[in-house]
Ligand SMILES: CCCCCCCC/C=C\CCCCCCCC(=O)N[C@@H](Cc1c[nH]c2ccccc12)C(=O)O
Ligand SMILES: [Zn+2]
């Protein structure tokens with residue numbers, strides 16, 4: 001099924017001709033070298049309180065050097081927010097058009113040198129791939145956005161619709177100093193956005209065994225989260241005469257019960273159902289029939305989705321035990337044991353509902369619950385014919401990736417900086433114009449993260465096209481009748 005973006009008419013903007021997304025050889029070399037240089041700056045976020053601030057500052061200098069036209073064109077205003085994040089305001093010619101935002105982050109998670117085939121901050125090119133931490137998450141987007149704008153400005157393109165480029169410096173540790181402050185600044189200026197595009201989803205390939213063709217998934221929501229610490233306090237003592245139960249044993253039993261009792265499967269009330277319905281005709285017989293008749297086969301399909309970690313994360317709230325602390329000496333029974341878990345909440349559930357379920361599964365009054373932080377899942381952004389952001393992405397995917405026959409709304413299982421912008425827009429879309437296979441997914445926050453030179457060029461092309469498409473949007477005729 002090739003679904004057409006209905007809301008767009010694809011006309012050229014009056015008086016401005018379209019600039020083809022073709023780049024000279026020298027430009028293509030310069031763009032990949034610029035990405036390599038960005039990877040070489042170790043902008044690591046270790047925790048909300050600890051990051052490589054020297055590298056964050058150096059990154060600011062670096063983008064000034066490699067994108068001189070962006071920094072010297074009068075229609076582009078640049079501000080540093082929260083010490084290291086960047087906000088660009090690109091003034092369009094038509095103030096009646098609501099602005100949009102392109103969002104990305106340049107901080108990265110740590111990478112330990114010894115596990116990698118090439119040093120993680122080398123930006124080395126090997127067999128057509130650029131290696132390094134941040135090549136997929138998310139310096140590729142930061143650099144591609146600025147690169148696309150640089151190339152458009154060099155070609156004397158003047159946007160019609162204003163837009164913002166926001167580049168966060170602390171996304172990996174929740175974005176409170178970068179994205180959150182940019183959002184507050186724009187709110188104070190009375191800005192409302194038509195839509196926003198961030199990282200968080202891809203053209204996914206090979207995640208569903210019998211589906212051979214890749215499809216583009218635009219995430220229209222993201223899961224909520226709870227960081228929860230369980231604690232047990234018992235009387236400490238000498239290990240030579242132990243009591244029947246210790247703080248460690250009680251806590252271990254509690255967390256084991258949580259691992260053994262997964263949260264309920266919410267397939268029936270989630271967006272994965274819609275995603276699979278969009279994909280039904282892409283599957284061979286009999287899966288195509290099964291997916292077209294979910295009223296009958298829902299129980300079967302929801303169980304199939306549980307078999308793989310990624311699709312399992314899309315059908316339920318997940319609990320990952322991430323920290324476990326107790327004891328200081330081998331012959332001392334400790335008084336306190338603590339376990340910290342990272343819970344990702346399915347959109348059909350709330351923080352309160354999940355906490356209730358967790359308490360009922362633990363079912364032990366000796367276990368204390370400390371909620372370290374919590375937020376509900378993000379509102380679902382529109383993906384109908386009238387949804388400007390969704391339709392622009394759809395249109396651009398169809399032109400840049402003509403081989404991709406399905407574009408579908410989905411849900412992001414991780415969290416992104418976009419969650420800080422719900423005050424400015426209801427149209428939040430998470431999409432990276434890149435193919436992602438399961439092995440690429442493992443490299444994000446893992447080892448040997450890499451991007452092909454060709455994929456990076458295509459990402460620049462995508463943004464180059466998207467910016468122009470945002471300027472040529474025409475309201476559907478049905479809308480105009482209502483005016
Ligand atoms: C039909 C189904 C096919 C499914 C295929 C799906 C493939 C996978 C597609 C996307 C991968 C998800 C990528 C998620 C990126 C999220 C960014 C990230 O890693 N965020 C971190 C850090 C973080 C940011 N904000 C917060 C707020 C609170 C806690 C952590 C964070 C994260 O989520 O941990
Ligand atoms: Zn990221």
Ligand SMILES: [Zn+2]
Nearest residue numbers: 109137172445
């Ligand atoms: Zn990340």
